[in-house]
Amino acid sequence: MYLYKTAKYVKIKLRMRGNKIILELSIMTTLFDLHGKAGLKQYVWKFTKYYKLYIALLIVIAVVAGGCEISVDYKIKEIIDAISSNNADNLRYLLFLFVLYKFLHHGSYFAQRCLDIKYKPAILEYVVKDIYSKTIGHSLHWFDSHLSGETSSKIEDFQDGMVTLITCLFKTFHIIVTIIITLFFILHVNVLTGLVLGLFVIIYTPIIYLLLKRQLELQESYVNAKQEAMGIINDSIANIFGIKVIGDLISEFKLKLTPAINKWRAWDYKTRQFDAYYVDNADTLMVVTLNAVQIYLLAFLFKNGDISAGSFAFIAMITLKIHAQLDAFLENLLFNVNPKMAQIKSSYSFINTKLDVEDKENAKALAVFEGSINYQNVHFSYGENGKLVLHDFNLKIRAGERLGIVGTSGAGKTTMIKCLLRYFDVTEGGIFLGDQDIRDITQDSLRKLISIIPQDITMFHRSIMDNLKLAKYDATEEEIISACIKARIHNDIIAMPQGYNTIVGERGVKLSGGQRQRVAIARAILKNAPILILDEATSSLDTHTEQLIQKSINELLDSSGATVIAIAHRLSTLKHTDRIIVLDKGKLVEDGTHIELLAKTGLYKHLWDAQVGGFLGDEKVED
């Protein structure tokens, strides 16, 4: 049986286990009031459970360190009292205890550092792997829609936040424990001054809590603005050619970067202003009042002989120390815990959005694939209210067939391929491999079946060898060289200073367009998948290079036996296809061989006539 009473920040839970009634009381503090983002709360909880031993040990250390700190001060009180009452008998013993507590205090911090050495690197590994896996779980479409710089900045902020937060929380907990122990010690020495301190804590805590809550909101906006600006900076760097050659630096700076940096600066200003004007001043006002009241009260009690000189010194010292403790507490919350929480929340809500393409729970790898692809009544639009890009689209591609796709710009050719790759799921209808709906198999197994030679070849800032291995991680050197010879790129590679170990630069900028295309062909040869997609594979090349590459592609087509889908603007490149379909405004409008389509005098004939050349000449191509 469960009985709940929930206020905004306090949760009382009454439940029965067997014959026992269990009462659970939990207070939501600023730190874990996650504005209903259950995902992050669960994440932090899972994380805490995973490292429960570390966290439990940190709590024990915080209690020991707090106890020792006050005990050291208390020993000073006892030493003063012993000296002032000429009772020096146990002075040595008190001094021994003083030194012992000092060592214990430092020892507990040493233990904390030793634990950090053991656990912090492990936490770093756990968090980075975890958040990276979460991020790459998003669809390709999600990555198209977000700045890569912003995404990596969120990953960095999340791991930094999680790793640092534990130390920040340890410090905060240590301070809270020290304040509570102090309160007990003062109550023990003098009840009245203890009650004054208790009253102060009761007034101080909710005021500071509300200020910190507001401060956390400001911090979140600050972090979002910072990450947005960093995203734009990264995007500019990635597109530096565009900025320097096509656009101009000053306009880019003025129109894009300056507004983002101004927004970042504005939130920085607001956050700092709030700290300085409200948090700092409210804190100082309350603490100075406490000090004045306590010292006045102590002087009064001492004058009346109600407390000893040692007690006077102890309470005065502790009251002043409380100020330092509360300052440290605030500083820790303001400059460590809150910013880290803001970083974590902002990054987590960015990365932890619902996956738009997900494997079904019972999704399996496709066991047998005989090679046919079937688009059945496919409707697709980008976004919920977007216009239909594919409209009642039906297409059967036989196993081993070579299909060419042509159409006007924006007709939906690339979208059709992206649907097959599950960049996103179709809005209506389905795509089948054999009789298997692609939504029922794992994305990983689907993409293993497909090799693609795209227009823009993605290359990593790694060696050519590593870039080739992307297609087959366990490929032997012989296999790689053989694929490169077939793709007619081997000679280019060995002519480079470091051969296959040459680093290709970011996105492969150190290779020519034609060389990148041939690396992509070598990758397709290595992957040897049953579906091969050519997306305008030779469109951006000069005629000689195009002929050279087309020859490599044709050999690949002849040797692989794959089902081929080739998108082409230059119709001449479709010579080796069995069938060509024509798309217009998301609909399949013509279907047939080159000869049949020319005879129809429809859109294909119109496109063909508009192009200067015919098929690539049959002339012999020199390698």
Ligand SMILES: Nc1ncnc2c1ncn2[C@@H]1O[C@H](COP(=O)(O)OP(=O)(O)OP(=O)(O)O)[C@@H](O)[C@H]1O
């Ligand atoms: N990520 C996207 N979000 C929203 N709309 C998109 C997106 N990608 C493409 N579109 C739109 O979908 C339509 C079809 O685009 P698609 O890239 O499939 O055309 P295409 O036939 O391949 O064109 P092209 O031959 O010019 O490459 C276009 O109107 C385009 O603006």
